[in-house]
Amino acid sequence: MGLDPTKLKKYLGLKREFASKEYINLNPIQRGGILTEEARKALVEFGDGYSVCDWCPPKTPRLDMVTRPPIHDFMVDLASFLNMDVVRVVTRCREAKFIIFHMLGKPGDYVVIDSLAHYTTYLAAEATGLKIKEVPHNGYPEYKINLNTYAEKIEEVKKETGKLPVAALLTHVDSFYGNLNDASKVAKICHEYGVPFILNAAYTAGVMPINGKSLMIDGLVGSGHKSWAASAPTGILALTEELSKKILVRSKIVGDWSGRHFPIKELPLLGCTVMGAPIISLMASFPHVVERVKKWEEEIKKARYLVEQLEKIEGTKQLGVKPKQHTLIHVESLGFQKIAETHKRRGFFLYDELKKRKIVGIQPGLTRHFEFNVYGLTWDEIKYVAESFLDIAKKYGLSVG
Amino acid sequence: MGLDPTKLKKYLGLKREFASKEYINLNPIQRGGILTEEARKALVEFGDGYSVCDWCPPKTPRLDMVTRPPIHDFMVDLASFLNMDVVRVVTRCREAKFIIFHMLGKPGDYVVIDSLAHYTTYLAAEATGLKIKEVPHNGYPEYKINLNTYAEKIEEVKKETGKLPVAALLTHVDSFYGNLNDASKVAKICHEYGVPFILNAAYTAGVMPINGKSLMIDGLVGSGHKSWAASAPTGILALTEELSKKILVRSKIVGDWSGRHFPIKELPLLGCTVMGAPIISLMASFPHVVERVKKWEEEIKKARYLVEQLEKIEGTKQLGVKPKQHTLIHVESLGFQKIAETHKRRGFFLYDELKKRKIVGIQPGLTRHFEFNVYGLTWDEIKYVAESFLDIAKKYGLSVG
Numbered sequence: 001m002g003l004d005p006t007k008l009k010k011y012l013g014l015k016r017e018f019a020s021k022e023y024i025n026l027n028p029i030q031r032g033g034i035l036t037e038e039a040r041k042a043l044v045e046f047g048d049g050y051s052v053c054d055w056c057p058p059k060t061p062r063l064d065m066v067t068r069p070p071i072h073d074f075m076v077d078l079a080s081f082l083n084m085d086v087v088r089v090v091t092r093c094r095e096a097k098f099i100i101f102h103m104l105g106k107p108g109d110y111v112v113i114d115s116l117a118h119y120t121t122y123l124a125a126e127a128t129g130l131k132i133k134e135v136p137h138n139g140y141p142e143y144k145i146n147l148n149t150y151a152e153k154i155e156e157v158k159k160e161t162g163k164l165p166v167a168a169l170l171t172h173v174d175s176f177y178g179n180l181n182d183a184s185k186v187a188k189i190c191h192e193y194g195v196p197f198i199l200n201a202a203y204t205a206g207v208m209p210i211n212g213k214s215l216m217i218d219g220l221v222g223s224g225h226k227s228w229a230a231s232a233p234t235g236i237l238a239l240t241e242e243l244s245k246k247i248l249v250r251s252k253i254v255g256d257w258s259g260r261h262f263p264i265k266e267l268p269l270l271g272c273t274v275m276g277a278p279i280i281s282l283m284a285s286f287p288h289v290v291e292r293v294k295k296w297e298e299e300i301k302k303a304r305y306l307v308e309q310l311e312k313i314e315g316t317k318q319l320g321v322k323p324k325q326h327t328l329i330h331v332e333s334l335g336f337q338k339i340a341e342t343h344k345r346r347g348f349f350l351y352d353e354l355k356k357r358k359i360v361g362i363q364p365g366l367t368r369h370f371e372f373n374v375y376g377l378t379w380d381e382i383k384y385v386a387e388s389f390l391d392i393a394k395k396y397g398l399s400v401g
Numbered sequence: 402m403g404l405d406p407t408k409l410k411k412y413l414g415l416k417r418e419f420a421s422k423e424y425i426n427l428n429p430i431q432r433g434g435i436l437t438e439e440a441r442k443a444l445v446e447f448g449d450g451y452s453v454c455d456w457c458p459p460k461t462p463r464l465d466m467v468t469r470p471p472i473h474d475f476m477v478d479l480a481s482f483l484n485m486d487v488v489r490v491v492t493r494c495r496e497a498k499f500i501i502f503h504m505l506g507k508p509g510d511y512v513v514i515d516s517l518a519h520y521t522t523y524l525a526a527e528a529t530g531l532k533i534k535e536v537p538h539n540g541y542p543e544y545k546i547n548l549n550t551y552a553e554k555i556e557e558v559k560k561e562t563g564k565l566p567v568a569a570l571l572t573h574v575d576s577f578y579g580n581l582n583d584a585s586k587v588a589k590i591c592h593e594y595g596v597p598f599i600l601n602a603a604y605t606a607g608v609m610p611i612n613g614k615s616l617m618i619d620g621l622v623g624s625g626h627k628s629w630a631a632s633a634p635t636g637i638l639a640l641t642e643e644l645s646k647k648i649l650v651r652s653k654i655v656g657d658w659s660g661r662h663f664p665i666k667e668l669p670l671l672g673c674t675v676m677g678a679p680i681i682s683l684m685a686s687f688p689h690v691v692e693r694v695k696k697w698e699e700e701i702k703k704a705r706y707l708v709e710q711l712e713k714i715e716g717t718k719q720l721g722v723k724p725k726q727h728t729l730i731h732v733e734s735l736g737f738q739k740i741a742e743t744h745k746r747r748g749f750f751l752y753d754e755l756k757k758r759k760i761v762g763i764q765p766g767l768t769r770h771f772e773f774n775v776y777g778l779t780w781d782e783i784k785y786v787a788e789s790f791l792d793i794a795k796k797y798g799l800s801v802g
Contacts, residue, residue, distance in 0.1 A: 287413060
């Protein structure tokens, strides 16, 4: 075998350069996933392999039925919190989408999605053999999804295939511009047609209040590591009672020789999903998450303040819908781009300058367009980030004012 | 919403009663998943959500392409260690099986499996719409899989459907009796027919030496939390170059309105898989795992010693193939059952007696048949476990001799 054991030292003592305490990390996908202290402790306590399986109930051996630790209660409480009927924790938001598509559709069927959907929405459809029909956005500079077009797209699918799409999915807040979409608007359209409405709440559930019933969601998918202060990989699959009957189907297979069968196991979950540390981190952070969503308005104020400050910089504006309704911000800066054109480090100068100021998480090399997320920053940190950008602009002779 | 925030305290300060230092935990699924100290530290360092994504390469944004931390190197080293060509870390061994079945088969196709396969093998087949054909075992007391029957079952599928099965899967060591199967025997049969041979090494890779090329494995699936001293959920999907071309297919979907496409993403992985703490725990334990598999013979000696001691107890014998070739042990004890019949705690007496002695992990209530795993116990611990069982037997008047 080609393995050189002396070279394995590199896997020991791995450190994360951007640990949250040293740096202000603005990485768009990381702000909502910073652990609480409770979660960090829980991670160590339940670090070992199948740590949550000490008390797997012999008659209902399934993760969601475990009562020590209180995983069963957690599923119920999580459903209450989202105002959905049934919740399962799965390995990733993308897996939740795959599970829904896989259980509802057959190869060749359609799903209608927004054109700013996360790439994993496309992959989840593709992996199940579904075709997609995209709902357009209005392009630069707003990139606003034309929500009414869901009706048109459903009609198109009907005309083309003689059947309705198996589901319509809306990305509640997209990962490019951080635009918040009115879920209930799409829900109404879907319900008129009898098409299950799926909300990808990866950037919303866990950071802002979500009420599944008011939004008329049939299926909500979320991400523990993105927005619930949990370790990866954790996804949330929250369903209405009605949809859950089609999704959380039990196994029916019977061994042709042995007669073995597993009627308690939920087929699309392949039995159990997150049987260790990450689900415990999700649970340990849950009381904090329940409280933090109440402070969402303050988070928006901080986002708007930062946009206001950044837009003082020559040639710099926020893209996406204004004013911000989410903490994920996409900035276009012709000013910073102008500097990059002649700087010896090209676009990396901005990264370098920010890093000197202990601010990281914006993709190195980008200046004309870049994204970041300010969720959970204190007002002092927000002001520090704003000042840092303005400082850098001034240092390179951009007008600020 | 029905959530009572005052009741959320139960999620704080969760403790694991059976933390490894206080108890000898014999849980059959847990011995190989106890973290190394290195893994425990890594877990905290990389606890936050998408902690491994700080340096996601912009041109190849994929988990297996990340070089800081050295995830890419790890995939290569892991492949070397298993003597396979290509490795991906997925969320669970069961997901690895699902991925293989899903990519190789169409609904209605067959897969041949052993009749002691893990229940998730059945579910992975069912979830992809595959039918199964089971290879029988020889029943009580050995439960030995008739490996030659793989040929017969492949023939049956051919006769029934006009096609070969899409794959044949062998459970290297089963979860009931801990029987070790000769993988190369089945591999030869499969290769004669041109059927891909999949080895479920959930109980072997990571604890005992595995050489994929000598065993002629086309696809190996393993479990980080079961056998690699890693946190759940982590699975290992190891493939030959040839099979990887059929499994690790890249996305081809194109947005019908936007033209968006994702050709770098691996479709069945839905892009990325374990993007946080558990993969780092797997990496941090890897140098230890590379060393520990060399001590497998000593582990077997300990298992055999314990069996020898337990079989001194009236009416007690090890089921499965003898002598043990694995540390997972299934015991039949008509002696302990006899006591349970009249004890006021029924079968729970055994659990109570063991727990008093700080030994846990055998399913409470069981006496006639029970399973446990001694992997990684020291000789002192093995002797203590043996003495404890003998003590309990004597206390209740069973003959021991």
